[in-house]
Amino acid sequence: MALLEVKDLHTSFFTDAGEVKAVNGVSFNLDRGRVLGIVGESGSGKSVTAYSIMQILASTGKIVSGSVKIDGQELVGAGERVMRTVRGNRISIIFQDPMTSLNPTYTIGHQLMEAILLHTDRDKKQAYDRAVEMLRLVNINEPEKRMKQYPHEFSGGMRQRIVIAMALACEPDILIADEPTTALDVTIQAQILELMGSLQKELGMAIIMITHDLGVVAQMCDEVIVMYAGSICEQGTADEIFYNPSHEYTKGLMRSIPTVNTMGEKLKPIAGTPIDLLNMPAGCPFAPRCEAAMKICLRQRPAKMIINDDHHASCWMNVKEEKALGLVEKENKEGEESNG
């Protein structure tokens, strides 16, 4: 049994302008000790997926349907009391801006100990020792002295390390990192990624790494999910996604990044702009921007197609079975007729 099983998750925000389907049928499994990357552009639903797992959505947001199981225990509909034992203990989350999680009016030590006292049955003395131990683990020098300091006395990189210490203090099985290094400089980013990688190996937890930076994914992740407009368009091992991308969106993303090979050449961007989630098309959400779009892409949403055991993509370009091929041809033909 997988550690975390997310099945057909639908999350919507009910706004004045209408229902925004931010997450639209997301399913994946995460095993112990694995690092899963979720990539996508702003508005693709990668953060909302994480917030749905933690059930920390804004008040207008609601999980409409689907299931989230940790070690087989259903979390959707389990209620706030159960979620309190899950958050921090089983799943922790860190955000892009560490000040989201830090209170400027309390010392670092107070905030670290608060988490430990709340989630474990350690007494104050033990909690203090544990907090110091955690600061040492994330390479904060002179942790005893640092315990008495306030968040503003730390640099951005150190704050992010403190937040990581706080997230890991209760030994969660899963750490969700929502763009943990986006606000940091390159050399500090390298420090934090290095730290997360070594802690992951040492503590054996699973990580869900949410990012828009394919470089970070390549460095950190075993498996990758690519999201577009609230749905998973491609999912597989990192090697499969990078070396054998099979969804037109993933291919477009890869072509958009400047690399050694694009020196002196034009980049090949994806045309158009991301889709308006209030007006989702009937077919594939990426079809309006897709160069290879066929008639069927505009009419019918592609199902999950298996590329191989480690890899699947929701794109009509990957249809191999004869029966399905027939359907694609038929739809394409009908589309032409109705358009002609």
Next chain:
Amino acid sequence: MADEMKTPLIEVRNLKEYFDINMGLFKTKPLKAVDDVSFFINKGETLGLVGESGCGKTTVGRTLLHLYKPTGGEILYNGKPIVTKADIREFRKKATMVFQDPYSSLNPRMTVSDIIGEPLDVHKMYKTKEERRDMILELMGQVGLNSEHASRYAHEFSGGQRQRIGIARALAMKPDFIVCDEPVSALDVSIQAQVINMFDELQEKMGLTYLFIAHDLLVVRHISDRIAVMYLGKMVELADAEEIYNHPLHPYSKALISAVPIPDPNIARANQRIPLGGDIPSPLNAPSGCPFRTRCPYATEACAAEMPEFREVSKGHYVACHNLEKIN
């Protein structure tokens, strides 16, 4: 070479920009945001300027356009120093800026046509209203905006389109030189590529010269002919884009380039990153001598005593480091 005889379009000599920071009643302390920086940019060239937050790269761009009054040093345009108010006004017709944040750099109460038309109004570039409208529509066409967008407000556009509006505004005076301050870092990858290509095309078509400031080294490398690296107000290395990527000489450039996550799993897993401990010191308490010495694995006593000279070690490759021979 014939190129060497040419006067560079932009030349900066020993530029200094100090900000006075209040340290309490009547006490101020200079924050040396840019300290003794010299470089030149040839016509039609793109100079990339990289460095981490607080290194002074944005201040270089802004001081260059006299948005801040330089504390010291000279800025030359076509070989002529820019000194008087009249010089500055003339220079600003030929040198403009594209800002990082397409959300805060466009006035929410102005329509797109007024935003793009503002420089034309300021410099009185038209005689009739029709002429103004035609100029604005032409600018919008150049950056791929439709004419029906003209009467809309900035909030109706996505980030990428807003950045196009900002670029059209920068192009309004038909400039020679544009300071691009992190123009794509707020954009999604697929949109970022569209805007980068547009910068490329505009340069080809109009012979523009760019100072391209960014922290994303993959983007800078793609767009730049030469790249300068800054650390804590000082320029530490300057060379051709390929040269600096393949043979960085300064220990900071080496660490910076090795820290970039490469979007290729095999390379990323094999990449030997050079770890840099600690954080950038505050520019208010910059270390003596070489500013990088507190994080540099090769620092010696000489580094604390004296700022190394920014010297040319091979053709067009400048480095400021005392221990080059030992390191490389």
